[in-house]
Amino acid sequence: MKKRKIVIVEDEKILAEMYKDKISREGFDIYSAIDAEDGFKLIKKVLPDLILLDILLPKENGVTLLGRIKQEKNLSSIPVIAFSNYDDDKTKKEAKELGAKEYLIKTNYTPQEVVDKINRYL
């Protein structure tokens, strides 16, 4: 069976490695990018089944990237989970309005719980 593809856009190296480690052990193909521009190019190239998107990214933030993803015809249907430690109501609302399935605060979820969320939306 073909492996499901997950793209994670995360600028914190330690967290990116942790999630990549966990998610790949759960049987997914995981790809990562460290900023919005690289993330967008990677998503267009890989066409993942789900995107884990950090919000506080260097240069361009995750909400703007989410907007760009949703405007692309072939990318707009990919489920996106906004995934950040930036707990701001306004940002959460913006992300939800742009179509994010959820806005998770990273510290509130173990990697296993994140995988459970991924499985829920696939």
Next chain:
Amino acid sequence: MSFLFLNHILVLLLGISILFLGSWVYYSDKRKKQNKLFSLFSLFLFFWLASCYLGSSIINYEVSLLLGRVAYAMVALFFIVFYFFSLNFLKEEERFPFFNKLVVISNSLLFFVSLFTGFMVVAMRPTLFGNVPVLGKAKYLYLSLILFWTVFILYRFYQNYFQVSEKQKAKIQYFLIGVSIWVIFNAVFNIILPFWQDIPYYWAIGNYSAIFLVAFTAYAILKEKLFDTKIVLTAILVVLIAITLFIDIILFTDILWIQLSKILSLIIFLAFGYYLIKSIIKEIEQREKLERFAKALEEANIELRKLDASKTEFVSIASHQLRTPLTAIKGYLSMMNDGTYGRLPEKIKEKIGNVFESNERLIRLVNDLLSVSRIDTGKIVVEKEKVQVESLIENLKRELSISAKEKSIYLQFLKPSKKLPKVMADKGKLEEAILNVIDNAIKYTNKGGVTVKVEKQNKEILISVIDTGEGMNEKDLSKIFERFSRGNAGNWLHSEGAGLGLFITKKFIEMHNGKVWAESQGEGKGCQFYIKIPIK
């Protein structure tokens, strides 16, 4: 009453007013150079006026000629002081060293030529309107220089007007009004009419317009200190009435005892006038003080808002930065414990569990601090949706069962027999509010357990959390929903909480127009927490 008599009165009034204003400005602050320069040019203006008036009215030809020459000499000196006063007013004294020297040299030359030679005032010609000067060969040089300095001064003021603060702009405006009126009058009556129309008779009118220059400039200088139009007008009125009374006593009262009684009336009037001006000054001082306080308050408020915004941004970013390592610790510990990296010996698993719990405590503290910060700054956004309260509580019971089980206490949820209506609420915040209360109840119960109930009461939903725990005294009950409050039991039983959970609960419930309160029969007798929220 003849024109000449009116002229006498007018000149007297103008002279007194100019000297009065010059003295007033000088004595309001003797140390200020600007005030000294103003007083000096007022003095030269007075001499200019006086010599014009006397020159035009004295019958003795030689004296009239001398006074005519003195008048033009005074103009030259006046312009030197007026130049330095203007640059001082605009804080540009050091800016034009060449012109500073030039004005002294050129106008000193004009002074000597006017006073000691016949090149400026050749003769005095008697007319119906008094003696008028016949001007000599130096008149065009004289006029050019005076015009040059006038234009230069006006140009400096107009240029500065667009570059200075609002307060300074107001000062310059008053000065410009006074100078403009004075320049226009002088241009018409002292230049255009005599030079081009050969009508020199009205030269005095141009000179008299100096009162506008002096009055507006005095106002510009003094306004910022404590003076207002009200005071200036009141003072002018008092002075005018006093002068009128004085003239009446001197010129129109012959009988001695009537003179004495009028003098007494004048003295009493002056005393009342003084106290009237003093009380207006006090009233204006108070008003200006209040305005200054209001302005300072407004500025402090703006500063506080900026600090508040910085604080919020700082807390948001600090929380984000704190959470990153906590996320990594939580993540790797949970992966170690769930066997992702292989099976661990029980002892190590137990210790990792302890570290995990400590980390969770830290996470909760950061979450609570961030919530409190957002509550304080009003940055919380309440996103309402229809929420089934029973489902919410079921989820919380599942989540908190582990904590209850670890303490060997029960956690039960008494569901209502009939499904309750959904409430319009922010699901996340309502969940957090109820979680804090149940979690608190578990924390402070060592025997027995915690019972959660939910029911409909009229148009509200009532959630009750009843525990068999440590209970609280009256004092603790009154403070339990304040931030950082843990009550007596909290201080020795549970040092881990920061005392923010119930504070956050209260704020979140209040954002839903609800109410939260606690009751207890005393220490050792358990607690009952109640949350009421409107259905719509």
